[in-house]
Amino acid sequence: MSETPARDRVVVVTGGSRGIGLAIAEALAADGHRVVAVARRSSEALEAAAGKAEGRIRFEPCDLAELDALQPLAQKIRAAHGPVYGLVNNAALGTPGLLATMPATEIARLVHLNTVAPMVLTKLLVRGMMAKGAGRVVNVSSIIAFTGYNALSVYAATKASMIGFTRSLAREVGKLGVTVNAVAPGFVETALTEGMGADDLAKIAGRSALRRLVEPRDVADAVAFLVSDRARNVTGTVLTVDAGSTA
Template structure:
């Protein structure tokens, strides 16, 4: 198999777009997801040599070491990891169930940390690699009803900066991509006047698409991104300008 990238949350939305873009660049993909969506099945069928699906529930932290071991055993040392899987439960903090806070932090923060920990090891031996964590502009701007989600994304940004310092000597870059509001299943509830207002206030008069954000991920994965590490690349059609 050619050099491959592990992409989490690959069944739909941004994860699926990232898989498509990586495959278009000629690299292989190991797509992790809880569900094997029809769209992902089609993508795998279109490039069966390059795209492989692995079923995984990443909120199940106990199984992440064994999952990583099995990925490396099956596909060899990974070139890159894109931590995209996340949940975005919204609701005011005062009434958010504690179990929801716990599960969000597990999937959005601890799971990327553990995947990075175990998949980085192969990259260390290869003396090259890429870790890309999908953040959100919410990490810095804040948004009513998304305090826990925002905290999880801010945590990923802090994690990425320090990890970049830790593994830079081994030729591995670690970055975040922070998309703005995109029309995906995760932001499906954001509609009507709120959505229109975000579009209106964006300098480009539109939302960034999942393809726009995926293109940034591909750039960071490419040789052209080799001098970029420890930073956050914002793709939001200018919303935070």
């Protein structure tokens, strides 16, 4: 096990400047972790959260789509913040579009940012966890990976791929004390779902068992559990947080 006390473990959250990623950063900081929020740009909301977290949330700028920037990022995080205990792969594009009319470049862009970039970043950061014999990887997937949704086929494919990645990597690194899990949020009101319209969101809420939409903090709490010592025997699984949409 790691000798670092739970309260001081470094956890990297990608896409940590807004939406679910920001909520995850806040929840992890509240649990006492030292969070490194990675995004292209900081945000007022992130800066406000960092102010409240008393130094437990730090920002590292990086465009994750730039694969060549990921190794320097990993090295910079280690040098500036210390060994990394956890990684939350949250950053993603949610570009909607009918497959029949989606430009190939847009398909490639989605796959690149939503699957290739988190895989490469995981590769770079999980090695340190393996060497320490302890660590956590949490991949943010989506219920759309198993339910499907009109005009989100490419997004769905990227989110489903992260589940396959989660299960296989859990097998690879489990013997070294590293857990790998995914969370599958239902529709959460964030910038990613802004384009859906109030009617669509109301319909989705109406179909869920709990008759409401999930909030970013619900997903954040699930991630915080998976990062915590309480989840020490949970690996290779998907935790659905959808207010019962898929129940």
